[in-house]
Amino acid sequence: MKKYQGLILILVTFLLTYIFWLFETPEKSLSLYRRYSQFISSIALIALTWINFIATRHHYVDDFFNGLDISYIYHKYLSILIVFLIWAHNFTLKMGGFSGKRPTNFKSLPKGVKPSGAGMFFSGKQLGTFSLYLFTGLVIIFLVLYKLEYENWKKFHTIMIVPYILGVLHYYLSSEYKVFSLSAFSLWMNLFNLIGVLSIIYSIFIYEFVSFKHKYKVTSINEIAKDTFEITGTSLKNELKYKAGQFAFIKIPEKKSFFPSHPFTMSNSNKSNEIQFSIKVLGDHTKALKENLKVGDTLSVSGPHGKFNYENGLKHQIWIAGGIGITPFRSFWQAELPSDYTVDLFYTYNNENEGAYINELNSINKNSNLNIHSIDSSKNGFLGLEDLEKHIDKNLEYSVFFCGPKPMREKLRRDFEKVNFKIKDMNYEHFHFK
Secondary structure, three states, X not given: OHHHXXXXXXXXXXXXXXXXXXXXXXXXXXXXXXXXXXXXXXXHHHHHHHHHHHHOOOHHHHHHHOOHXXXXXXXXXXXXXXXXXXXXXXXXXXXXXXXXXXXXXXXOOOXXXXXXXXXXXXXXXXXXXXXXXXXXXXXXXXXXXXXXXXXXXXXXHHHXXXXXXXXXXXXXXXXXXXXXXXXXXXXXXXXXXXXXXXHHHHHHHHHHHHOOOEEEEEEEEEEEEOOXXXXXXXXXXXXXXXXXXXXXXXXXXXXXXXXXXXXEEEOOOOEOOEEEXXXXXXXXXXXXXXXXXXXXXXXXXXXXXXXXXXXXXXXXXXXXXXXXXXXXXXXXXXXXXXXXXXXXXXXXXXXXXXOOOHHHHHOXXXXXXXXXXEEEHHHHOOOOHHHHHOOOOOOOEEEEEEEOOHHHHHHHHHHXXXXXXXXXXXXXXXXXXX
């Protein structure tokens, strides 16, 4: 149930929109096609509000969708759905014919009535048409550029405010229902449009200035493996309270030109006044961060986010980490496992130089309820079923927690299906915020 609570919530808002619309009376007699065109456009606006709300990264987004990472999956597919909805709106509108309603363009206004707002230059229909083509084109571009570096993608994505605002104006200028009345449908749509407009304004123009309220002074920077470094910070203002396994967005205010905000998992348990991030150099921004960050610099942190929490799983667990994916599990073992849990941690890395926290792992008490299985793939090959079968009791049911490369995750998922391991669930985060 919790896994699908975001989908259920969205579908409930769609259903309520339909119910309110059913009992709404248009301002004049309309064909069935035109009535449904208005309903379809309303659903599109509700979906757009959800998209804009997800982009705020409010903590309610984590709660509604069981994780910020999951919410961005909805963000992607809602965008695709909206393209179909707005084209369906356009098609059914044409099928319904001209309504006879007074246009809002400048030339057709009655004598003595002065134009105002968008109507001075465009009719509601023209705004809708422009929004239709612009939104469709941008969604296609974003899908094509899906692998574009995150920060460049995010900057480009701000253009979406244009077709959205045009679409909202189109609704208020061209709707054949009363848009400002005390009916349930009117109040419902106005509420969602208000949330949508405020959300997109916040996410584009305000978020970066107010969300990064947790301030930390960098007290140490240590290389923990090849091209992997650990940042430790001491709280200066508004210490971040988080759970082991969560992540946050960080930025360096003094050096924002080379390192914009970016998400990283906290690599330590929540200690008073201290925070740690373990970062692998994987691109230009993380490389620039490693080369330019100095002790004494300020970290600005926004969060926490994420629902990657072993406490939500069974008492018998399998943890699988690949490379820098050891980060959330380090915060887990530092928080100390309850005595009634038994965990097998499989940590695979390319070679000894690239294995992070190897010494710390080796120092864990061999008699504890956390069993460590380190796999140097340069010597032992990649993690496979034979490694798991040596240590997993097939008579017990397990929750699996995974953090590592996607190809590795998908291979393991297929492997689990080939054998009779009792796997209740496989938990992981997506880390694709676009």
